[in-house]
Amino acid sequence: MRDRADLVIVGGGVVGLSLACQLARMGFCDVVVLEQGYLCFGASGRNGGGIRQQWTTEENILLMKESVRLFRRMAAETNYNIWFRQGGYLFLARDGKTASTLEANMKLQNRLGVPTRMVSPERARGIVPGLDTRGVEVCAYNPTDGVLFPFPALWGMAKVATQLGVEINTYTRVTDIQTRGKQIVKVVTDRGAIATSRVVNAAGAWSWQIARMLGVELPNKPYRHEILVCEPLKPFLDPMVSDLSDGTYFSQTMRGEICGGISDPEEKSSMETRSSFRFLHRMCRSMLRLLPRLADVKVMRQWAGYYDETPDGNPILGPVEQVDGFIQLNGFGGHGFMLAPAIGRQAAEWLLRKVDHPMFEKYDLGRFARGEVEREIFVIG
Amino acid sequence: MAKTIVCRCEDVCIEDLKLGFEQGLRELEELKRHTGLATGFCQGKCCIAHAARFLARLKGGDDMVADPPRTRPLLHPTPVYRLAGELEAEPEGDGEP
Amino acid sequence: MTRARRIDRGPGCPFERGAQVEFRFEGRTVQGYEGEPLAAALLANGVQVFGRSIKYHRPRGPSCMLGHCSGCLLRVDGVPNVRSCEHACRSGIAVERQRGWPSARTDLFRTVDWVYGRRLDHHEMFTASAAINRLAMRFVRRMSGFGDPPSADPPAAARLERFEAEVVVIGAGAAGMHAALALAGEHRKVTVFEADPRPGGRLLDGACRIGRDGGAERGWAHLAGIEEQLRDCEGVELRPGTPVLAVYQGERGHEVLASNRGETCVVDAARIVVATGAHGQIPLFENDDLPGIFSLRGLDRLLLGWGVLPAQPVLVAGGAPAVDLAVELVERGVETGLLTDLEDARIAELEKRQVTVVRGQRIIRALGAKWIDRVELGPEGSQTPELVLDCGLLAAGLADAPAYELAHHAGCRVEFHSESGYRVVGDERGRSSNAHVFTAGHCAGAPDVERAIESGTRAGMACALSLGEDPDLARRLDARCAADG
Ligand SMILES: Cc1cc2nc3c(=O)[nH]c(=O)nc-3n(C[C@H](O)[C@H](O)[C@H](O)COP(=O)(O)OP(=O)(O)OC[C@H]3O[C@@H](n4cnc5c(N)ncnc54)[C@H](O)[C@@H]3O)c2cc1C
Numbered sequence: 014m015r016d017r018a019d020l021v022i023v024g025g026g027v028v029g030l031s032l033a034c035q036l037a038r039m040g041f042c043d044v045v046v047l048e049q050g051y052l053c054f055g056a057s058g059r060n061g062g063g064i065r066q067q068w069t070t071e072e073n074i075l076l077m078k079e080s081v082r083l084f085r086r087m088a089a090e091t092n093y094n095i096w097f098r099q100g101g102y103l104f105l106a107r108d109g110k111t112a113s114t115l116e117a118n119m120k121l122q123n124r125l126g127v128p129t130r131m132v133s134p135e136r137a138r139g140i141v142p143g144l145d146t147r148g149v150e151v152c153a154y155n156p157t158d159g160v161l162f163p164f165p166a167l168w169g170m171a172k173v174a175t176q177l178g179v180e181i182n183t184y185t186r187v188t189d190i191q192t193r194g195k196q197i198v199k200v201v202t203d204r205g206a207i208a209t210s211r212v213v214n215a216a217g218a219w220s221w222q223i224a225r226m227l228g229v230e231l232p233n234k235p236y237r238h239e240i241l242v243c244e245p246l247k248p249f250l251d252p253m254v255s256d257l258s259d260g261t262y263f264s265q266t267m268r269g270e271i272c273g274g275i276s277d278p279e280e281k282s283s284m285e286t287r288s289s290f291r292f293l294h295r296m297c298r299s300m301l302r303l304l305p306r307l308a309d310v311k312v313m314r315q316w317a318g319y320y321d322e323t324p325d326g327n328p329i330l331g332p333v334e335q336v337d338g339f340i341q342l343n344g345f346g347g348h349g350f351m352l353a354p355a356i357g358r359q360a361a362e363w364l365l366r367k368v369d370h371p372m373f374e375k376y377d378l379g380r381f382a383r384g385e386v387e388r389e390i391f392v393i394g
Numbered sequence: 395m396a397k398t399i400v401c402r403c404e405d406v407c408i409e410d411l412k413l414g415f416e417q418g419l420r421e422l423e424e425l426k427r428h429t430g431l432a433t434g435f436c437q438g439k440c441c442i443a444h445a446a447r448f449l450a451r452l453k454g455g456d457d458m459v460a461d462p463p464r465t466r467p468l469l470h471p472t473p474v475y476r477l478a479g480e481l482e483a484e485p486e487g488d489g490e491p
Numbered sequence: 492m493t494r495a496r497r498i499d500r501g502p503g504c505p506f507e508r509g510a511q512v513e514f515r516f517e518g519r520t521v522q523g524y525e526g527e528p529l530a531a532a533l534l535a536n537g538v539q540v541f542g543r544s545i546k547y548h549r550p551r552g553p554s555c556m557l558g559h560c561s562g563c564l565l566r567v568d569g570v571p572n573v574r575s576c577e578h579a580c581r582s583g584i585a586v587e588r589q590r591g592w593p594s595a596r597t598d599l600f601r602t603v604d605w606v607y608g609r610r611l612d613h614h615e616m617f618t619a620s621a622a623i624n625r626l627a628m629r630f631v632r633r634m635s636g637f638g639d640p641p642s643a644d645p646p647a648a649a650r651l652e653r654f655e656a657e658v659v660v661i662g663a664g665a666a667g668m669h670a671a672l673a674l675a676g677e678h679r680k681v682t683v684f685e686a687d688p689r690p691g692g693r694l695l696d697g698a699c700r701i702g703r704d705g706g707a708e709r710g711w712a713h714l715a716g717i718e719e720q721l722r723d724c725e726g727v728e729l730r731p732g733t734p735v736l737a738v739y740q741g742e743r744g745h746e747v748l749a750s751n752r753g754e755t756c757v758v759d760a761a762r763i764v765v766a767t768g769a770h771g772q773i774p775l776f777e778n779d780d781l782p783g784i785f786s787l788r789g790l791d792r793l794l795l796g797w798g799v800l801p802a803q804p805v806l807v808a809g810g811a812p813a814v815d816l817a818v819e820l821v822e823r824g825v826e827t828g829l830l831t832d833l834e835d836a837r838i839a840e841l842e843k844r845q846v847t848v849v850r851g852q853r854i855i856r857a858l859g860a861k862w863i864d865r866v867e868l869g870p871e872g873s874q875t876p877e878l879v880l881d882c883g884l885l886a887a888g889l890a891d892a893p894a895y896e897l898a899h900h901a902g903c904r905v906e907f908h909s910e911s912g913y914r915v916v917g918d919e920r921g922r923s924s925n926a927h928v929f930t931a932g933h934c935a936g937a938p939d940v941e942r943a944i945e946s947g948t949r950a951g952m953a954c955a956l957s958l959g960e961d962p963d964l965a966r967r968l969d970a971r972c973a974a975d976g
Contacts, residue, residue, distance in 0.1 A: 051424045058427070089621040093614055098628060164427050165614055184421075244435070244471055244572055245545075247636035267628065269636030288467050290739045290746050290757055294651075297478040301648060308478075308645035309570050311471035314437070316464075396856055397547070397604070399780040402554075403561040405546035408775060409610040428614075434545070435561035435572065435637075439770040443892040443912025450909055460906065462913045465899040467737030467748070470558070470686075471572070476750045479651030481757075 015180050017208040019043035020364075021200045022215055023187050023223050026057035027167055027350050028342050029215035031357025033179045034170040039365055042178030045207055047200070049186035052167050055217045057350060059318030061240055061272055063253050063262065064351040065102045065158035066127045069118050069389065072372060074125045076355040083354035084161060091169030095161045096267035101252035102158035103132075103140060105149050105303075111257050115153040122155070129155040141254055143306040160253055160264045160272075163350060187216075190226045195337045197227075211338040213360075218284070218319030220329075220343035227336045232324050232381055233344045234282040238274060239292035241315040243307075245269035254303060261299040271310060275299055282322075288315045320346045324381065326389035328352070330360070331373035340364070341378060400448070401441035403434020411448050420453065422446060422463045432463065435471060495537045498823055500798040503711045505695060508797075512582035523580040530556065530563040530575040531797040533586070539782050539801070539862040541565060541575065543590040545637060546611065547604035550595075550861045552782025556789040558686060558734075559770045562782070564589065564637070571638030579688075589638040596861070600634075650754040656682045658954060659747045659760040661735045661897055664692020665940050666932025666947030667766035668717050670921075673951025674764075675724045677964060682758065683727060684749045686734035690718070692768050693933070693940060696788055697795025698815035701940050710940065738763065738900040745901060745927060762927055762954050765898040765915060766947060769891035769933040772912075774808075776887075777856030783863035783884055787812050790886035795819060802883030804828055806866060808854060809888025814838060816886060821846055828880060830854070830868070852878060854887060893934045901928045908936070919972050921950025929954045 019041070022029040025048025033046050048054065064084060066077040081099075088094050106112040115131065122129040132154045134146035140154060171181055182204065189201040190212060200207045216223045218235035245268045253264035253273075263273025275296045293315055300307045323329055323344040333339055342360060345352060362368040380386055397407040406429045419425050422445060431445055432438030446459045453459065500506075509525030516533065523532025530553040533541070540550040541563050553563035558577040566587040567573040575586070591598035603611065617627035658674055660667045663685035674681045683690075691714045693699055699710025721727055733751040740746075747758040771786025773779055783802065785793065787809060793799050807817040808830035818837055820827045821844060828847040831838070842848050852868040855876050859865065863885055867876035892912035895905045904916045904924035917923050917930040931950035932943040952968045955961070 051421060051427070053427055054423075085625070086621045088618050088624045092618045094616070094618060094624070096628065096631075098632065168428075168614070243474070245635065245637045246571060246640045247638065248632055249640040267632055267635060269632075287740055288737070289741065290737070290748055291741075293467070293477055293737075293748075294481070297474045298648070300474055301478040305645045306641065308475035308647075309473050309641035309643060311473050311572065312468060312477060313435075313471050314433070314466045314468065316466050396777040397549075397608075397610070398775050398777050399549070400775060402544065402551065402780045405544045405549070407610055413610070435564065435574075436559055437896075439559040439892070439894070439896075440555070440772065443772060444775055446907055446912065447909050450907065456907045456909050462895070462899065462905060462907070465896045467739070467900060469736050469896055470734050472736055472750055473570075473646075475646045476649045476752075476755050477651075478648040479755060480648070481651055481653055 018045040020211045021209045022046045022213045024215035025052050026055040026217050027353040030170040031353040032360050033174040035357045035361035037174045037177035037179050044179045046181040047185045048183045053164050056318040060350050062161045062163045067155050079355035091173050093165045093169030095166045097161040099159035101156040103252045103254050104153045105256045106151050107148050107258040112151045197338050213340045215342040218321040229335050233321050235319040237285045237317050238320045239317040240274040243271040244311045286317045322346045325386040330376040333378050400444050401431045403436050404430035406431045426463050495801045498798050498800050506796050515585045526579050528576045529578045529580045531799045532580045534801045535799045540596050542588050542595050543598050548598050548600040550782050554785050555771050556792040569643030570641050652756040655759045658762045660764040662766040663690035664768045665694050666943040669944050669947030670764045670951035671727050673948045675726045677955035679955050680726045683729045684733050684735045685731045688732035690731045696791045698819045738897050764929045766932045767894035767934045769893045772889040772892050773887050774889040776854045781857045781863045785886050787886050787888035805884040806882040807886045813888045920953035
């Protein structure tokens with residue numbers, strides 16, 4: 014393991030690796046990534062791989078558009094199949110308020126070049142044969158959203174970064190970060206220390222722990238989010254189906270498995286990753302309600318990961334006041350995977366070329382103290 | 395040369411494990427994710443012991459593979475309809491008379 | 492190689508089957524016995540290829556016969572991926588094979604296996620350019636998936652029951668049943684879940700013997716004995732055909748999820764005894780996945796349990812359990828060969844009866860297009876065959892792998908032993924690292940049935956003791972453990 018680096022990235026999830034990969038591509042390779050487990054250990058290896066551009070704010074929509082563009086090229090660029098399939102996202106609204114939100118979102122999305130359209134329940138049944146639309150008022154459908162397989166996206170980015178000279182250390186846990194005054198001097202791990210003056214905190218749900226090593230309190234809270242996967246079957250479901258009334262989402266992967274989850278309003282913040290019967294039961298009930306033909310489809314496996322949630326549903330990006338060279342790239346909740354390519358790229362530009370991305374001011378940690386928060390309401394899967 | 399299949403469900407052969415190991419995958423959790431080993435219908439009942447033996451030999455001892463990959467429910471693939479019933483009786487709450 | 496046929500199951504066979512029935516297999520009418528496993532019925536009808544594998548389209552067939560592997564998956568009455576070794580044969584069912592073009596029997600996509608003789612790297616294929624990749628994804632999507640989605644009328648949600656139990660015993664094999672008996676003896680209420688419709692676990696193996704020397708008791712006979720005891724036992728509820736799917740560590744304690752065709756239950760269990768036995772294993776050699784290759788227990792169940800002999804000669808390979816099985820097969824007039832490193836009186840006896848016994852050799856590869864017809868043997872470590880044997884059916888034994896999974900769900904510590912695999916860590920009283928979970932039998936590493944039985948009794952007693960103080964019980968348990976030093 015190197016003993017010094019220009020920049021240390023804590024966290025080998027999709028966010029940390031995307032940044033490492035982009036930095037390396039821009040010629041900045043004196044970077045070490047530290048990951049306490051294997052690649053895919055964190056949320057990035059436990060998510061549903063849903064990639065959508067149906068968002069509510071201009072920034073998010075543009076970021077996701079950029080991500081989709083990058084994901085479309087990723088397999089060829091990294092020489093690693095990510096099995097990205099643009100089968101669309103179909104959002105179901107069961108009440109008037111949700112319906113009008115979808116309608117307003119659609120207008121904004123259309124203006125920004127995302128071809129979302131409102132579809133009637135009948136049309137929705139055409140897109141998803143067998144969909145039970147009783148009680149559904151209207152749906153929003155964007156055919157260019159999609160799903161991918163998360164693991165290889167990480168491996169591909171890691172491969173490119175490594176080939177370009179970045180060092181990625183798995184099974185290496187950061188235990189301390191040392192400072193002199195406001196300056197970072199050293200990152201300490203259970204496998205040795207690395208002298209550096211810059212640290213990126215991309216530790217996902219563990220980010221608050223990393224920040225605390227430097228006396229910085231993040232408002233992020235980890236929440237368990239569970240998910241399941243069914244047996245692989247021949248293609249029969251194109252889009253990701255998501256019911257906004259209870260936060261259910263599921264789609265069919267390239268391998269043919271139905272994969273999805275459901276929000277749980279009763280879940281309390283914790284560092285728990287065990288699976289629960291409660292989730293399995295709620296999810297199966299919801300799947301059966303939405304698509305009765307799933308009744309005889311077998312559930313293979315369930316697991317859990319964390320959503321790293323912030324009070325306003327938006328990430329925490331950029332520098333902090335207390336410590337120089339300590340950069341946040343965390344708080345991605347339930348949509349960090351889809352954001353990662355675009356965020357990684359912008360963060361790399363911002364770090365290296367000082368390109369001004371207003372995000373890094375708007376979403377800095379200081380916003381909470383300043384009281385400048387604007388909640389992103391569309392956080393599902 | 396014919397293939398030696400370690401995991402029949404996912405068609406993982408011994409060459410896949412060898413190559414994975416050469417590429418630096420030293421843990422069952424990693425081999426599992428790269429090859430798909432133990433993620434098929436049998437959920438590892440037929441292959442985990444083989445894969446662990448393979449790794450133990452290369453890493454020099456049984457204690458090098460002390461932990462199996464995290465075992466995820468369900469033990470057997472089970473249809474959705476069987477898991478979606480209405481709960482008939484909730485256990486009694488703590489403070490009940 | 493002779494054709495598939497049925498053989499006499501011998502006296503005391505614990506598997507019941509009904510009258511002869513007819514059902515549909517890919518448009519033709521075939522016969523089987525009501526209640527026998529569908530896989531057994533098809534093998535008896537000479538069906539050899541049950542399906543094709545996911546990536547290389549290699550032929551697949553049953554191999555464990557106990558609901559563990561994926562070799563026997565079929566489409567039954569419009570439901571994909573049904574384990575035919577677990578699905579009971581019934582009149583009028585419609586059965587089809589999955590995958591393969593134009594058919595599972597003759598599948599042109601098998602060429603993938605030949606073209607990529609060493610391995611196919613699905614991670615890197617088709618990544619030359621973004622355009623090629625996008626085009627390839629369409630093709631890949633069509634090729635992927637194991638079976639068409641269900642076409643039968645979707646069933647309604649099954650009944651779901653939630654109840655509390657003092658003790659849940661998982662597995663009604665030798666260890667689990669003795670644990671239940673011990674618990675009942677201490678007036679504890681026990682619910683026993685068993686995946687197999689027929690309780691008994693390893694005692695159901697036709698070759699199972701308890702006690703090696705002259706007085707050896709047959710597993711089938713011992714089973715009949717315990718079943719009688721259990722029937723008279725108040726406080727034990729046995730639920731066969733109901734596999735436990737998961738053990739969750741919920742806020743209130745442990746939740747055991749179990750399910751059968753008719754209903755599913757979630758049990759809030761104060762204590763759990765994990766006695767889940769072991770999974771049959773097949774050693775690694777080239778073409779180890781060829782149809783016609785079974786685990787020792789798989790072949791035992793098929794031949795001795797259900798009386799189906801798909802082909803001859805049978806080669807049985809392995810240690811003591813293989814010898815047990817070979818003896819049993821010879822007894823029933825099956826043309827049998829034995830590959831073993833053991834030497835004992837029984838083997839000498841077999842040799843006298845003209846049974847081919849091969850020593851000091853390992854299986855290097857199995858040969859055959861869609862079903863095994865020969866094996867190549869050579870010394871340990873060598874890849875050059877010294878011997879080729881005709882072989883219509885191979886039972887290749889490696890030590891069974893302990894079924895540690897459910898204990899692992901419950902957070903119990905497990906440890907690895909190369910000879911068998913991961914096993915649940917338990918002390919001499921069956922206490923696991925989780926104070927609420929006990930373990931006994933093969934899943935905890937018991938080497939044979941006698942010790943599985945003893946460990947079951949102890950785990951039952953220790954479990955009862957953990958539920959309430961009882962100096963007398965404590966003394967009895969101490970004495971039992973002291974007996975073997
Ligand atoms: C069930 C589920 C479904 C989801 N579905 C989607 C979806 O469909 N679409 C989508 O876009 N997003 C989804 N998400 C969210 C998405 O997975 C996350 O937002 C994203 O992966 C976050 O990436 P990350 O790199 O920030 O965090 P992580 O992937 O968690 O990476 C952080 C890494 O830091 C490491 N680390 C922590 N502490 C230390 C330390 N001290 N030393 C060294 N390393 C350390 C961790 O091990 C971890 O690997 C889902 C999440 C879950 C849990």
